[in-house]
Amino acid sequence: MAKTTARYCLSALMLWLWLLPKPAGAEIQPQVIAPPTLVWCLDHFPHFHEYDNSDTPVGPSVVLMQELARRAGFQLSFTPRTSLARCLKLMEQGDVDLMSNLRYSDERNQFMYLLPYSSNVAESLFLRKADQRLIDSKAQLRGLTLATLRHYLYNPATMALIAEESRHIAQVDSIEVALEMLLRNRIDGLVAPTISTTEAIKAISSYQQRFKIAPLDFSGVAPNNIHLAIARNSPNAALKPLLQQHLQTMIDDGTVARLIRNPKDRPDVKELKLQQP
Structure with missing residues (x-):
């Protein structure tokens, strides 16, 4: 009831203003609506x-x-x-x-x-360059400690893998934190977006020649x-x-x-x- 009364009062005020005499020579200006x-x-x-x-x-x-x-x-x-x-x-x-x-x-x-x-946003497994293991199948990930990005949704195939290996997954807040953990041997590998992680590596001079991408295919076949x-x-x-x-x-x-x-x-x-x- 209060809202109805308020709308009525506002409408009456607008009508009153409209009926006020206009200055001589005044022209009606088109209303300009700003873009949202x-x-x-x-x-x-x-x-x-x-x-x-x-x-x-x-x-x-x-x-x-x-x-x-x-x-x-x-x-x-x-x-x-x-x-x-x-x-x-x-x-x-x-x-x-x-x-x-x-x-x-x-x-x-x-x-x-x-x-x-x-x-698609491609994903890869990033390893230390000195890691001698050739990892080209998901079965080889069992027992490894991997980092993934918290709140980031990977492609369905990767999400299924993360669920299977959840005991060996460390979730982190950023690519940069994960790369530092990898460099310090706190994890075995990082599963992360390919381009973004490559860019993060390029951005820090001390990371050059310290990492590599495993040949393991993370693309999956489901819509991505x-x-x-x-x-x-x-x-x-x-x-x-x-x-x-x-x-x-x-x-x-x-x-x-x-x-x-x-x-x-x-x-x-x-x-x-x-x-x-």
């Missing part, structure tokens, strides 16, 4: 989106999102560097609008619309899409069809493929795969 601002929550995901000693993130994902904003007609705002777990919580609450580079899960689907835009996520509780959730339309256009015209390069084409990844102790 959508807040994109970002963690630190080397190569894709990262904060390089700046308040503004850089990387292919940033370029992709800026292009989507331009085409769809919205303003894009970035959060400061925020952990993956925190971003997911903010999305659930509707306090931010967007995330990217996410794999699908039923749990996430409860509070996010997940729009696929790229088919990554998604743009829109918070279901976002005040801008109604823009989902518009974002989906323009995102599909960017897929169709090759923009996404141009920005999200296949890791097989990268010389630095090939170098890590070829390194021998």
Whole structure:
């Protein structure tokens, strides 16, 4: 009842203002509607989106999102560097609008619309370069202590492996922490996104010639899409069809493929795969 009365009073006030005499010569100005601002929550995901000693993130994902904003007609705002777990919580609450580079899960689907835009984020097993073991099958992982990234969803085949070997899995908060653990012999290997981990290794001079990628194939055969996520509780959730339309256009015209390069084409990844102790 109180809300109805308030709306009535507001409507009456607006009508009264409208009926006030207008100054001579006054013209009715068209109403200018500002484009909506959508807040994109970002963690630190080397190569894709990262904060390089700046308040503004850089990387292919940033370029992709800026292009989507331009085409769809919205303003894009970035959060400061925020952990993956925190971003997911903010999305659930509707306090931010967007995330990217996410794999699908039923749990996430409860509070996010997940729009696929790229088919894969490759994963690899990273070892110390001096490790003499040739690991090319998942059976060889039994008994090894491995690190994985907390809150990161791997492809289905890798997730199944993690579940099987959970007693020997150490979950860590970042690639950088895991690489330091690997270098100090606290773990035997790191299962992590290929490109991002390669970028993290390149970023630190003391890591050069210290790691390699095992020949073990982590690609799996199940669907392995990554998604743009829109918070279901976002005040801008109604823009989902518009974002989906323009995102599909960017897929169709090759923009996404141009920005999200296949890791097989990268010389630095090939170098890590070829390194021998």
